[in-house]
Amino acid sequence: MANAIQEHVVDYIGNEVNVNLKAVNHLEDIITNNDEMHSIFQHIQSVAPTSQAILITGETGVGKELIAKSIHKISNKKGKMITVNVAGLDDNVFSDTLFGHVKGAYTGAENARSGLIEKSSGGTLFLDEIGDLSQTSQIKLLRLLQEGEYMPLGQDDIKYSNARIITATNEDLWSLQRSGKFRQDLNYRLRTHHIHIPPLRERKDDISLLANHFLNKASNELNKKKPTSPRELISLLSTYSFPGNIRELESIIFDAVSRHKSRILSLDTFKSHIDKVRGTLSDITDMEHDDSLLVSFSSELPTIKQATELLVTEAIQRADNNQTIAAKMLGISRQALGKRLKNRNL
Numbered sequence: 001m002a003n004a005i006q007e008h009v010v011d012y013i014g015n016e017v018n019v020n021l022k023a024v025n026h027l028e029d030i031i032t033n034n035d036e037m038h039s040i041f042q043h044i045q046s047v048a049p050t051s052q053a054i055l056i057t058g059e060t061g062v063g064k065e066l067i068a069k070s071i072h073k074i075s076n077k078k079g080k081m082i083t084v085n086v087a088g089l090d091d092n093v094f095s096d097t098l099f100g101h102v103k104g105a106y107t108g109a110e111n112a113r114s115g116l117i118e119k120s121s122g123g124t125l126f127l128d129e130i131g132d133l134s135q136t137s138q139i140k141l142l143r144l145l146q147e148g149e150y151m152p153l154g155q156d157d158i159k160y161s162n163a164r165i166i167t168a169t170n171e172d173l174w175s176l177q178r179s180g181k182f183r184q185d186l187n188y189r190l191r192t193h194h195i196h197i198p199p200l201r202e203r204k205d206d207i208s209l210l211a212n213h214f215l216n217k218a219s220n221e222l223n224k225k226k227p228t229s230p231r232e233l234i235s236l237l238s239t240y241s242f243p244g245n246i247r248e249l250e251s252i253i254f255d256a257v258s259r260h261k262s263r264i265l266s267l268d269t270f271k272s273h274i275d276k277v278r279g280t281l282s283d284i285t286d287m288e289h290d291d292s293l294l295v296s297f298s299s300e301l302p303t304i305k306q307a308t309e310l311l312v313t314e315a316i317q318r319a320d321n322n323q324t325i326a327a328k329m330l331g332i333s334r335q336a337l338g339k340r341l342k343n344r345n346l
Contacts, residue, residue, distance in 0.1 A: 027070050030063065031213050034203045040067075040195060047193040048074035053145055055130075055190045056168040058197030061245030064168040065128065067195060071166060072124040079123025079163065082116045087129035091136040096153055098125075099140075105154025117150060120163040130190065131171030131182065141165075142186045165190075200242040200249065207249070208234050214250045215265075218257035227257065227265040235320040236267060239329050240274050271328065312340055 027041050047054060048071045056064045065083065072081040086094060100115030117125055127133075133141065144150050145165055149158050167190050176182035200206070211234065219226040242248055256269040302310070311330065319326035327337040 031209050032206050033209055034206050036198055044071055051164050052192040053190050054166045054193045056195045059199045059245055060170050061247030062197040063246055068126045068166045077123045079121050081124040082120040083126045085128045087132040091134050094137040099150045099152045101153035102155045117161050125163045125165050127167045130167040131169040131176055138183045138186050145189045200245045204238050207237050210249055214253040218254045222258055227260045228263055229265055232322050235322050236325050239318050
């Protein structure tokens with residue numbers, strides 16, 4: 001059994017990396033063959049046993065909570081992992097949720113209630129969307145991190161926590177700090193250990209693995225035979241920026257499998273989804289802020305003909321020579337692209 005696990009570790013992490021076999025086993029839920037993700041796995045293994053705070057950053061849908069769960073499992077902490085999404089919580093609700101209250105603390109508090117910080121004793125408290133936390137609540141969280149102290153609502157006696165705090169956000173905390181919305185001292189305290197998860201568009205080598213995983217998952221959950229993937233599927237998905245990341249990919253595949261009727265999976269669901277997202281203003285805004293999609297020019301501008309030639313060539317390369325996919329990227333018909341290619345060859 002150990003040999004089988006070791007072979008998996010070699011494929012999963014790399015030949016020259018010293019790894020904890022048990023730790024890697026807890027990372028198996030994170031499907032990747034990406035070098036940067038493998039480096040993140042090594043970082044996770046080194047920081048998981050500590051009691052210091054960990055900040056996980058990354059865009060919506062990259063799997064921040066999955067990373068937090070893996071850290072908790074690898075840490076071997078005896079307590080539970082408790083998850084709280086703090087977005088939209090005012091200070092009273094935040095304090096009551098985390099710290100609890102004593103009987104009579106406020107109208108309707110007929111019985112004492114333990115907070116989630118107490119329920120996560122000896123374990124992990126995971127606070128998601130930490131960038132949305134109110135200023136007042138930030139002060140209380142800072143004290144909890146610095147001193148391990150907190151007070152239930154209506155109680156003057158200090159209580160102590162030994163729970164490990166992991167936070168996550170898709171916000172830029174440095175930017176929030178500069179604008180006065182996030183405390184500098186808390187920002188530094190949260191990122192004692194910082195793990196940043198790259199977006200799916202920077203992990204194109206993972207698309208094939210993830211697509212196959214979600215095809216299996218969708219087929220099992222929908223009680224359908226796994227459909228055959230068309231050869232063009234991965235080429236099509238690789239041309240898309242995935243603003244919703246892995247969660248979006250999973251959603252598209254589940255939708256496609258639910259509509260599936262023939263032996264080969266139809267590309268129509270994927271094409272329709274991509275067209276809709278690309279047509280929205282929000283997607284255009286995302287593209288404007290994505291350095292990999294920006295167009296830059298030298299001091300001498302290319303002619304329209306030269307620019308068109310370069311654009312067509314780039315689209316063909318990105319689409320892996322699939323003219324149908326390349327045409328969709330360029331926003332022209334398959335026939336129009338064929339005509340341009342024919343004229344170029346002539």
